[in-house]
Amino acid sequence: MYYLCAFNSNLSMLIALQDITFEFGARTIIKDSSLHIIPGDRIGLIGLNGTGKSTLLRIINGEYSISKGSVNKIRNLSLGFFNQDLLSFETDDSILNVGMTAFSEALKVEKELEELTEKLEHSQDEATLHAYSDKLHEFDILDGYNIRHKTATVLEGLGFTTADLERPYNQFSGGWRMRVLLARIILQKPDVLMLDEPTNxxxxPSIEWLEKYLSNYDGAVIIVSHDRYFLDRMVNKVVELYQQELHHYAGNYSDYEEEKVMRRELQQRAYENQQDYIKQQERFIERFKAKASKAAQAQSIAKRLDKIERIEQTDSGPSKIRMNFSVDKMPGKILCTLENVSKSFGSNTILKNTSAEINRGDKIALIGANGKGKSTLLRVIAGTEPFEGNRIPGHNVVTSFYAQHQLEALHMDNEILEELKGVGSGRTEVELRTLLGCFLFQGDDVFKKIRILSGGEKARVALGKVIIGQANFLLLDEPTNHLDMNSVEMLIDALGKYEGSLVLVSHDRYFVSKTANKIWEIVDGEIKEFKGNYTEWEEWKKRQALAAAPPKAEKKSPPIAQPVQAPQKTSIDKDLKRELQKQQKQAQQLEEQISKLKEQLKQLEADMANPDVYGDKQKFRNTEDAYKKANTDLTKANAEYEEVFEKVMELEEKMNG
Structure with a gap:
């Protein structure tokens, strides 16, 4: 049952799930568990696939009813829920207009303004004019003049170009549509933002943009994600759904891992101590229950043991099964050489006269934004993509390529186990079923037909085929997309022991950091190689960015022993003073401009209320356009003034420092 109320005991509480139980048919998903959400919470909701994380979000969203407990929310709470089901949305409208639907109230007022404008063209009554003036003020309060700019900023932050903004939503692929829908939910700024696998x-670059945005988000955020780096940077609480219960941890994902190990150790010690105590008491009971002088004491101890709350032994946690790649033959020193490779799609140049070499033992990660050609380069390396230039394969190279398009190569009428047997790896059925268990196919799941599997399940089968294929050169395009954290760890472990070479594309920074020993980045059509892991590459990029940044002017006091340097100090002070005066003058000009624009807006509002103006159709339109332009100019001037003011403060600090 759901109760909507204000919480007298804690006014800052947004949502309280109290002792809830949720059952799906005969299966219990959540049992007697609680969760409280307050403003500022950044909650990482984790658990194995299929344990019910998305179900819990739907309970909070009001889609599912619980069988026991209560879900309490403050009045007028706004919720935003980003999930895969949103893909059912269809429209031919532009992605900019789809994003702008987040501002439904402002769009409604804008529509009403258009209707009132049309009405004023034919009527000059005072009531219509007042209604128009009120709506104009309301539109201004809703920041209606800036919704287009706000929407464009978020869409471009999520990877769209300015040219994309006017393209129809239905022209984009599923992954890009999900970005549009994520932008729309972000722009709504709900009190509680729920994100189910937002980085998939x-x-x-888009993940990094989202991290910066969420870091400054005013509301509470609940995130379901298998991206450890994302969780580490985003969350301040972790809630684990495990064995039908919600377990709470303070801190980010790394803190959770440490805390969980400590809790298990403490619980195991408590369990062992209790077991020792129970055995000791049971020996006493057994020894003295028949002895008259001790029988009453033995009976009392027996009753006490019956009432004792038993501590459970710690479970071993998720499966620690190992998956292993095997290599059939050793390749030569060089696996693939690319010479003067060029590749374009129409006017879009992906690669331009670039060369590279892949050596035995290389484990290369292709890094960069979508659209830079990472997957295209993988296909060029595999020899499945036409291009200009030369590709020279190495000696004894056996390649296995995992990508979404490889799903088409699966035999739809085969069972999962049968599909893996068909690879001819020589592995036993027990070994194959063990591997499928790593990829979340348990028990009779292995007998499911390929044709009835979801896209994610087919992807896991295809990855399983790659693992048992005995190739010495792997090409992996987003291999972790449909795996839970436990399976990702198994894959990392397997690739760490893999004796072959690989090139991979992945947005999972943790996965990349644990598997790659080289980084390739496509920059202006060229392959730029960095010899080192992802963490080292990130540090190198930061150093490069700092070196490229213009140096900040600093006021240095010359050493006493070298008075000859005093003129240099005077010169620096004069330069700072001139720059400060220049910025102060610009700030003064902007203040005057802002003042004039505010007066202009007041005058234009008065003009629109003048019967001589609203009675003349052309005059009214001209006045309305002038009002909109003045409002836009004021917003721009305020932004410029803030920038100049910050520069003035910085320069004054240097002068006084």
Whole structure:
């Protein structure tokens, strides 16, 4: 049952799930568990696939009814829920207009303004004019003049170009549509933002943009994600759904891992101590229950043991099964050489006269934004993509390529186990079923037909075929997309022991950091190689960015022993003073401009209320356009003034420093 109320005991509480139980048919998903959400919470909701994380979000969203407990929410709470089901949305409208639907109230007022404008062209009554003036004020309060700019900013932050904004939503693929829908939910700014696997459809720059945005988000955020880096940077609480219960941890994902190990150790020690105590008491009971002088004491101890709350032994946690790649033959020193490779799609140049070499032992990660050609380069390396230039394969190279398009190569009428047997790896059925268990196919799941599997399940089968294929050169395009954290860890472990070479594309920074020993980045059509892991590459990029940034002017006091340097100090002070005066003058000009624009807006509002103006159709339109332009100019001037003011403060600090 759901109760909507204000919480007298804690006014800052947004949502309280109290002792809830949720059952799906005969299966219990959540049992007697609680969760409280307050403003500022950044909650990482984790658990194995199929345990019910998305179900819990739907309970919070009001889609599912619980069988026991209560879900309490403050009045007028706004919720935003980003999930895969949103893909059912269809429209031919532009992605900019789809994003702008987040501002439904402002769009409604804008529509009413258009209707009133049309009415004023034919009627000059005072009531219509007042209604128009009220709506104009309301539109201004809703920041209606800036919704287009706000929407464009978020869409471009998520990877769209300015040219994309006017393209129809239905022209984009599923992954890009999900970005549009994510932008719309972000722009709504709900009190509680729930994100179910938000990074699945994002490239690295977009993930980094989302991290910066969420870091400054005013509301509470609940995130379901298998991206450890994302969780580490985003969350301040972790809630684990495990064995039908919600377990709470403070801190980010790394803190959770440490805390969980400590809790298990403490619980195991408590369990062992209790077992020792129970055995000791049972020996006493057994020894003295028949002895008259001790029988009453033995009976009392027996009753006490019956009432004792038993501590459970710690479970071993998720499966620690190992998956292993095997290599059939050793390749030569060089696996593939690319010479003067060029590749374009129409006017879009992906690769331009670039060369590279892949050596035995290389484990290369292709890094960069979507659209830069990472997957295209993988296909060029595999020899499945036409291009200009030369590709020279190495000696004894056996390649296995995992990508979404490889799903078409699966035999739809085969059972899962049968599909893996068909690879001819020589592995036993027990070994194959063990591997399928790593990829979340348990028990009779292995007998399911390929044709009835979801896209994610087919992807896991295809990855399983790659693992048992005995190739010495792997090409992996987003291999972790449909795996839970436990399976990702198994794959990392397997690739760490893999004796072959690989090139991979992945947006999972943790996965990349644990598997790659080289980084390739496509920059202006060229392959730029960095010899080192992802963490080292990130540090190198930061150093490069700092080196490229213009140096900040600093006021240095010359050493006493070298008075000859005093003129240099005077010169620096004069330069700072001139720059400060220049910025102060610009700030003064902007203040005057802002003042004039505010007066202009007041005058234009008065003009629109003048019967001589609203009675003349052309005059009214001209006045309305002038009002909109003045409002836009004021917003721009305020932004410029803030920038100049910050520069003035910085320069004054240097002068006084």
């Amino acid at each position: 459809h994002l490239d690295l």
